[in-house]
Amino acid sequence: MIQAGLExxxxxxxxxxxxxxxxxxxxxxxxxxSNPLEIAKYQNELTTEDWIRVMQQARKMGAxxxxxxxxxxxxxxxxxxxxxxxxxxxYYTNLITSGVGMDEARVKRFKExxxxxxxxxxxxxxxxxxxxxxxxxxxxxxxxxxxxxxxxEYPMVxxxxxxxxxxxxxxxxxxxxxELNADYVELASTQYYGWSRVNVDQxxxxxxxxxxxxxxxxxxxxxxxxxxxxxxVIPDYFENRPKPCMNGWGSIFLTIAPDGTALPCHxxxxxxxxxxxxxxxxxxxxxxxxxxxxxxxxxxxxxxPCRSCDEKEKDFGGCRCQAFMMTGDAANADPVCDKSAHHQxxxxxxxxxxxxxxxxxxxxxxxxxxVFRNMKNSKKITKEAEKTVTV
Amino acid sequence: MNISPSDIPEVAPxxxxxxxxxxxxxxxxxxxxxxxxxxSAGEIMKRVDGxxxxxxxxxxxxxAFLEDDLESDVIKFLEVAYDTGWIRNKK
Ligand code: SF4
Ligand code: SF4
Numbered sequence: 001m002i003q004a005g006l007e008x009x010x011x012x013x014x015x016x017x018x019x020x021x022x023x024x025x026x027x028x029x030x031x032x033x034s035n036p037l038e039i040a041k042y043q044n045e046l047t048t049e050d051w052i053r054v055m056q057q058a059r060k061m062g063a064x065x066x067x068x069x070x071x072x073x074x075x076x077x078x079x080x081x082x083x084x085x086x087x088x089x090x091y092y093t094n095l096i097t098s099g100v101g102m103d104e105a106r107v108k109r110f111k112e113x114x115x116x117x118x119x120x121x122x123x124x125x126x127x128x129x130x131x132x133x134x135x136x137x138x139x140x141x142x143x144x145x146x147x148x149x150x151x152x153e154y155p156m157v158x159x160x161x162x163x164x165x166x167x168x169x170x171x172x173x174x175x176x177x178x179e180l181n182a183d184y185v186e187l188a189s190t191q192y193y194g195w196s197r198v199n200v201d202q203x204x205x206x207x208x209x210x211x212x213x214x215x216x217x218x219x220x221x222x223x224x225x226x227x228x229x230x231x232x233v234i235p236d237y238f239e240n241r242p243k244p245c246m247n248g249w250g251s252i253f254l255t256i257a258p259d260g261t262a263l264p265c266h267x268x269x270x271x272x273x274x275x276x277x278x279x280x281x282x283x284x285x286x287x288x289x290x291x292x293x294x295x296x297x298x299x300x301x302x303x304x305p306c307r308s309c310d311e312k313e314k315d316f317g318g319c320r321c322q323a324f325m326m327t328g329d330a331a332n333a334d335p336v337c338d339k340s341a342h343h344q345x346x347x348x349x350x351x352x353x354x355x356x357x358x359x360x361x362x363x364x365x366x367x368x369x370x371v372f373r374n375m376k377n378s379k380k381i382t383k384e385a386e387k388t389v390t391v
Numbered sequence: 392m393n394i395s396p397s398d399i400p401e402v403a404p405x406x407x408x409x410x411x412x413x414x415x416x417x418x419x420x421x422x423x424x425x426x427x428x429x430x431s432a433g434e435i436m437k438r439v440d441g442x443x444x445x446x447x448x449x450x451x452x453x454x455a456f457l458e459d460d461l462e463s464d465v466i467k468f469l470e471v472a473y474d475t476g477w478i479r480n481k482k
Contacts, residue, residue, distance in 0.1 A: 064420060092420035092421070116407065117405075117422040155405035
């Protein structure tokens, strides 16, 4: 009896984390952006009323953390209204922003509306690289915004996405976060989804770069103890076991895309699975009953080697999107796992990119241009993808 | 952290303590995270209001739970809460 129970569904927990991707519009064009390549297809954004209904329903089920993200959430003029309602409902409200589109007056309004926390992302610690990577001139403005955020007594998280182009500056980056008085620092290694996957050849760091960066990160973690929490995560491509992705499919995370599509994680839209829309269903229906959210719950869907693996309750077989991207089947083990038959191919790919990086650094080959994340490139990529499908 | 009976603790501005009906417990919320409090920890944290001194919090708990030796437990928990930054002394 108990055995059978384990094989079917785990006890269903409520969603704790609601990620509201308010829009995919963004003034920046980061080539490592994890938004889907099809951003141009999401013109039909949810209305203020839609979002309020979603927040109410998820809160009633027990969600406590709410992230406003995007794209750039500041693009939405109703952000203040949404924050106010979210706070009234009892959410801990997080604004995840590039800082572009923010000014002191708006920070003040957010405070009055009850916003709990602001996370600002930087592309790099020096102006030129920051502006290059973001595709616009924003560096000084971001620094100014970070100062204002502290002035208004927000806990401030500075998020810097780390990759081959900026990883060697990690010391300068950390110095900058010290100077700006960050409460938390997330040195977030690029995760290779969406746009960063397209640019992986130019972005994936080498093993040596990672080893050096880790030493510096550790040094600052020690030094800043009690003042600032520094979180450094290496890209999982270099691990032998996958991350417990989303803490298990449909177990605590709920992402709503700008058009209202409900997803178990913000990358899941790329999977060949149908996901429900909040315009058609309530959050409770979506969470409990939709085929999309039940698809990879529990362990019954697993194939070998995960099915008979004694670590499956620890990592749930890793990331479904990574399995899909690298093996063509989302039910396979995440190739990051060295028990996966596809792990070898991943290692070879890393070696190929390391070789490329080596040649680049000796100027034997020209650097491949980065594909910037913008609507024009999105339309182009989507069109090309459709062509290949119809052939 | 050395706690004196006259200290008046308050929840630090980067944290929030609230009752969660669905979880059936008090929780501490912070950027992108949440800690569920045990019943006793919740009872202590809900009395941390920036007005009540440590000795008064202890007395109040002892009255509420009909106990007379809670002091060391309460102090132990408050030390952890100070160290993790959940609470600070009201200035
Ligand atoms: S990663 Fe860059 S381009 Fe993507 S949403 Fe964030 S700021 Fe905009
Ligand atoms: S085989 Fe599957 S369950 Fe086992 S460690 Fe690897 S990914 Fe995790």
